[in-house]
Amino acid sequence: xxxxxxxxxxxxxLENNQESIKEFVSHFQPFDIxxxxxxxxxxxxxxxxxxxxxxxxxxxxxYLEPELQYKVLHRIKDNFTSxxxxxxxxxxxxxxxxxxxxxxxxxxxxxxxxxxxxxxDTLMKYEPDTAGRLATVDYIAARINWTVDQTLxxxxxxxxxxxxxxxxxxxGSRGELVGVVSLKEIxxxxxxxxxxxxxxxDPISVSVDMDQQDAAEIxxxxxxxxxxxxxxxxxMIGILTVDDLIxxxxxxxxxDFQKLGGSQPLDEPYFKNSIWNLYRKRIGWLLVLFIxxxxxxxxxxxxxxxxxxxxxxxxxxxLLIGTGGNTGSQTVTTLVRAxxxxxxxFKDMFKVFRKEVSTGVFLGISMGIVAIIRxxxxxxxxxxxxxxxxxxxxxxxxxxxxxxxxxxxxxKLKIDPAVVSxxxxxxxxxxxxxxxYFSMAKLLLHI
Amino acid sequence: xxxxxxxxxxxxxLENNQESIKEFVSHFQPFDIxxxxxxxxxxxxxxxxxxxxxxxxxxxxxYLEPELQYKVLHRIKDNFTSxxxxxxxxxxxxxxxxxxxxxxxxxxxxxxxxxxxxxxDTLMKYEPDTAGRLATVDYIAARINWTVDQTLxxxxxxxxxxxxxxxxxxxGSRGELVGVVSLKEIxxxxxxxxxxxxxxxDPISVSVDMDQQDAAEIxxxxxxxxxxxxxxxxxMIGILTVDDLIxxxxxxxxxDFQKLGGSQPLDEPYFKNSIWNLYRKRIGWLLVLFIxxxxxxxxxxxxxxxxxxxxxxxxxxxLLIGTGGNTGSQTVTTLVRAxxxxxxxFKDMFKVFRKEVSTGVFLGISMGIVAIIRxxxxxxxxxxxxxxxxxxxxxxxxxxxxxxxxxxxxxKLKIDPAVVSxxxxxxxxxxxxxxxYFSMAKLLLHI
Numbered sequence: 001x002x003x004x005x006x007x008x009x010x011x012x013x014l015e016n017n018q019e020s021i022k023e024f025v026s027h028f029q030p031f032d033i034x035x036x037x038x039x040x041x042x043x044x045x046x047x048x049x050x051x052x053x054x055x056x057x058x059x060x061x062x063y064l065e066p067e068l069q070y071k072v073l074h075r076i077k078d079n080f081t082s083x084x085x086x087x088x089x090x091x092x093x094x095x096x097x098x099x100x101x102x103x104x105x106x107x108x109x110x111x112x113x114x115x116x117x118x119x120x121d122t123l124m125k126y127e128p129d130t131a132g133r134l135a136t137v138d139y140i141a142a143r144i145n146w147t148v149d150q151t152l153x154x155x156x157x158x159x160x161x162x163x164x165x166x167x168x169x170x171x172g173s174r175g176e177l178v179g180v181v182s183l184k185e186i187x188x189x190x191x192x193x194x195x196x197x198x199x200x201x202d203p204i205s206v207s208v209d210m211d212q213q214d215a216a217e218i219x220x221x222x223x224x225x226x227x228x229x230x231x232x233x234x235x236m237i238g239i240l241t242v243d244d245l246i247x248x249x250x251x252x253x254x255x256d257f258q259k260l261g262g263s264q265p266l267d268e269p270y271f272k273n274s275i276w277n278l279y280r281k282r283i284g285w286l287l288v289l290f291i292x293x294x295x296x297x298x299x300x301x302x303x304x305x306x307x308x309x310x311x312x313x314x315x316x317x318x319l320l321i322g323t324g325g326n327t328g329s330q331t332v333t334t335l336v337r338a339x340x341x342x343x344x345x346f347k348d349m350f351k352v353f354r355k356e357v358s359t360g361v362f363l364g365i366s367m368g369i370v371a372i373i374r375x376x377x378x379x380x381x382x383x384x385x386x387x388x389x390x391x392x393x394x395x396x397x398x399x400x401x402x403x404x405x406x407x408x409x410x411x412k413l414k415i416d417p418a419v420v421s422x423x424x425x426x427x428x429x430x431x432x433x434x435x436x437y438f439s440m441a442k443l444l445l446h447i
Numbered sequence: 448x449x450x451x452x453x454x455x456x457x458x459x460x461l462e463n464n465q466e467s468i469k470e471f472v473s474h475f476q477p478f479d480i481x482x483x484x485x486x487x488x489x490x491x492x493x494x495x496x497x498x499x500x501x502x503x504x505x506x507x508x509x510y511l512e513p514e515l516q517y518k519v520l521h522r523i524k525d526n527f528t529s530x531x532x533x534x535x536x537x538x539x540x541x542x543x544x545x546x547x548x549x550x551x552x553x554x555x556x557x558x559x560x561x562x563x564x565x566x567x568d569t570l571m572k573y574e575p576d577t578a579g580r581l582a583t584v585d586y587i588a589a590r591i592n593w594t595v596d597q598t599l600x601x602x603x604x605x606x607x608x609x610x611x612x613x614x615x616x617x618x619g620s621r622g623e624l625v626g627v628v629s630l631k632e633i634x635x636x637x638x639x640x641x642x643x644x645x646x647x648x649d650p651i652s653v654s655v656d657m658d659q660q661d662a663a664e665i666x667x668x669x670x671x672x673x674x675x676x677x678x679x680x681x682x683m684i685g686i687l688t689v690d691d692l693i694x695x696x697x698x699x700x701x702x703d704f705q706k707l708g709g710s711q712p713l714d715e716p717y718f719k720n721s722i723w724n725l726y727r728k729r730i731g732w733l734l735v736l737f738i739x740x741x742x743x744x745x746x747x748x749x750x751x752x753x754x755x756x757x758x759x760x761x762x763x764x765x766l767l768i769g770t771g772g773n774t775g776s777q778t779v780t781t782l783v784r785a786x787x788x789x790x791x792x793f794k795d796m797f798k799v800f801r802k803e804v805s806t807g808v809f810l811g812i813s814m815g816i817v818a819i820i821r822x823x824x825x826x827x828x829x830x831x832x833x834x835x836x837x838x839x840x841x842x843x844x845x846x847x848x849x850x851x852x853x854x855x856x857x858x859k860l861k862i863d864p865a866v867v868s869x870x871x872x873x874x875x876x877x878x879x880x881x882x883x884y885f886s887m888a889k890l891l892l893h894i
Contacts, residue, residue, distance in 0.1 A: 155634060166630065183630055184609075187599065187630075188602075204476060223478075225613075225672050246666075249697070250667070250788055253700040254784050257704070260707065260780060262773055269790045279810060282810060283813055286770065286810060293766050296765035296766055297763060297766055297821070300762045307761060311751060311754060314754060315743075315748050317761070317765060322736070322873065325870065330710040330733075333709075336704070341701065343716045343718065355722060363729060370734065374741050378744055422708060422776055423773040426873065
């Protein structure tokens with residue numbers, strides 16, 4: 001945020017000139033006002049929110065962290081707390097209530113009308129990262145026996161509260177989801193048309209306990225802007241909106257990045273993590289990989305004789321295992337991502353294997369040629385050069401094979417393939433690559 | 448796709464029973480029908496599309512690859528081609544026309560009405576991956592001097608064609624964007640209300656030449672479902688819809704994954720790439736890294752004397768450089784992603800450095816302790832064990848430092864930080880780590 005703008009609004013707040021504050025703020029989007037608000041002192045924050053129209057104030061609050069949301073709602077005058085809370089979307093409220101102390105949550109809940117409180121209570125009971133937990137109840141439902149005119153009248157009455165009005169969800173007598181109709185179709189329909197004549201029956205919906213990532217996939221596959229969430233008995237509970245699911249898509253990709261980098265995913269944005277937390281998320285895999293890598297020591301020790309006879313062999317150890325690791329890392333990241341977005345499936349295993357091994361053969365030949373050139377310039381004898389070149393060829397092919405097969409098998413076993421990280425495949429190829437290299441050396445150099 | 452369903456529809460098509468085909472298809476979403484269609488013979492595809500209502504047929508076509516879209520539009524009866532094309536969204540048409548031969552494109556264009564053809568022509572001229580290229584012209588625009596009633600009348604007239612109707616874009620006399628109003632607000636407004644009274648002026652918009660990734664970021668930041676695209680003179684050109692921008696978000700994340708894995712990003716989904724293409728995208732970085740890694744040979748050669756005196760030192764080479772690479776890879780993937788989603792910025796450089804180095808110190812101490820235990824079990828003498836442990840400590844800290852600083856600097860230089868891939872940082876740490884290790888050995892073992 002621009003410091004000048006923050007100073008400007010601070011001056012206006014000091015002068016307590018309500019009209020010019022409103023005028024100033026009107027040039028910005030709620031998101032931008034939220035970014036400014038974070039930079040203000042807490043007293044200034046309270047004044048600003050209480051000056052703005054309730055609807056705008058609530059929208060700004062939506063963009064804040066739960067901690068600050070609570071601080072504002074707790075300190076502002078009671079009638080504001082109630083008005084703001086009732087304007088905020090229900091998924092934000094659920095997230096807020098679950099982030100603060102239960103006592104504080106209970107107090108805040110008292111500002112909500114009874115029936116709304118019950119709905120919020122239900123949403124709070126769903127597991128984290130499920131469709132139910134992420135759902136908002138601010139949607140418009142219509143009854144199947146209504147006409148378009150009755151529906152429009154209803155929209156006029158409750159539309160102000162709803163988060164999404166472009167789709168109206170049509171429910172039966174028990175509240176079960178029976179269809180969906182777009183606001184456009186309602187407007188285009190002739191007066192007197194019954195909803196049942198124009199609804200799309202059997203609409204796409206997700207169950208309350210579906211993983212939020214799967215829900216995001218469905219939304220993106222079918223190009224929707226919202227998905228209805230239903231309970232086991234098909235009663236409609238709420239909707240998932242596209243903006244929340246975009247956040248899910250971002251989060252899930254971030255987690256996969258961190259996993260592929262060889263650490264456990266962070267639960268919070270980077271700067272929210274303490275040093276201890278970063279340590280905790282990283283040390284586990286580092287240790288596992290260290291222990292796995294320690295195996296290379298055993299391999300080298302096993303070939304101690306060979307090594308001491310031909311110390312030049314050791315010059316190529318980092319180069320060969322590094323190249324194997326790099327090849328494996330290329331394949332594994334490409335495949336893990338392709339599996340995550342559904343471009344590749346387990347049934348394609350054989351196709352993938354053939355493709356990767358063929359690519360590996362050509363990459364291996366190239367690297368073998370370069371290795372022999374490198375050995376020449378390092379002035380090692382032709383026998384060792386050949387060993388290095390042939391090893392490079394086989395290590396690259398071997399790395400491609402392992403990196404092609406492992407993620408596919410894990411995916412099939414319903415283990416997240418992203419655990420086969422770059423460091424993981426590198427470590428795996430290191431030890432096995434060394435065995436390849438020294439076996440080749442013993443074979444070709446007769447030592 | 449379920450093979451049974453495909454067989455079922457094949458049988459129905461063979462019987463040419465139009466009513467039962469329509470009934471069968473009515474149980475599926477357009478996306479699912481498209482997935483079935485791909486599995487049919489071409490003749491069957493043509494029959495199926497010509498049986499279905501034009502609107503549904505066009506929606507199914509939207510989900511197909513340009514190649515198949517063209518095959519269908521080219522082979523189906525002319526009046527269908529025209530009807531289908533006019534129902535398809537303009538961004539799909541642009542993508543189709545740019546994917547086929549210019550002669551074929553020209554022929555298809557003739558099925559479009561003159562003014563629409565001109566619009567498509569304009570969109571086709573924008574650079575790939577810009578907002579202009581991705582835009583659709585199927586939005587609803589209203590004039591600033593209209594009332595809500597006039598606007599509703601207009602929506603009733605043209606709404607069927609539009610891709611998004613939940614927002615109406617309000618333009619001035621030259622077609623310049625002056626505001627936006629939601630369909631909800633139009634419906635909630637009293638009859639006779641002028642648009643200028645209820646529009647939100649100065650709406651968020653993007654310029655035609657903005658990178659599609661930046662546009663996706665704006666959409667996700669402001670929680671929009673569509674963004675208007677304007678030319679330099681602020682004339683409105685089209686809109687970007689959330690479903691297209693979700694695809695952009697997926698694509699960009701996929702590219703970053705591939706880059707972080709150490710290959711150039713693939714331009715197409717995995718299976719669309721030939722072996723030659725996979726080779727081409729991977730060999731570049733493999734060679735660069737090989738040449739960089741070859742440096743480790745020079746380092747080892749330089750310490751040949753030390754090595755031959757203490758062959759046991761070589762046992763720990765893969766372990767030490769591997770651990771350095773793993774630490775670097777953890778840090779780099781976390782930071783590159785945090786930079787990509789805006790969680791971390793260049794101005795946070797010092798904060799990041801402190802955080803990563805502190806974490807690195809604790810990780811380094813842990814790894815040092817484990818290294819000494821490992822050396823003990825391998826039966827090497829206490830002096831070498833100490834060298835290994837101290838080297839592990841420093842290599843881990845060093846890797847954290849390099850991995851923290853490099854992506855930040857590249858980001859500042861407007862170079863994509865994702866080029867600092869896992870393999871890149873691993874290679875960089877390998878050579879420098881060896882120097883650390885052997886210097887330490889010479890110093891402490893006096894050899």
